Amino acid sequence: MTIIIEFCVNNTCFGTHEVVKKIQQTYDCEVYEYGCLTNCGVCYMVPYVLVDGEHVEAETPALLYERVVQKIEELPR
Template identity: 55%
Template sequence: MKPIIEFCANNAGFGTDVALNRLKEHYDCEVIEYGCLTGCGMCYTSPYALVNGETVAAETAEQLYEVIVDMIKEIEAID
């Protein structure tokens, strides 16, 4: 199953747009950017995304990218 990674456009100020583009280029996953993920306030406090519907947050966009990559690898190992 192809992982679905969802990003909030309002969260791009943390650099999540860079993580989004890197994921699109290097991994076999569905990467989607929405205007809002209805995380009400999360987009203003830290970088975050949804991985198969699960909220994932980190202190930096680079750390978020690494967490997402680890999750993708776990999902691929299950399949």
């Protein structure tokens, strides 16, 4: 099962793209970069991504990475 990671290009100021690149090196996943994911309130405040459609956010990119890995590990295989 391929994992789908989605992120907003407007959120890259938080380092989201680096988190996604790091995830891609470890997990079999498809990454989609969008101009907007219509989560502007969150996007403006913290780094976040969607993992198989589920919202994952954190205060820092390092913590986002940890939470995304945790979410991926929880997914059924």
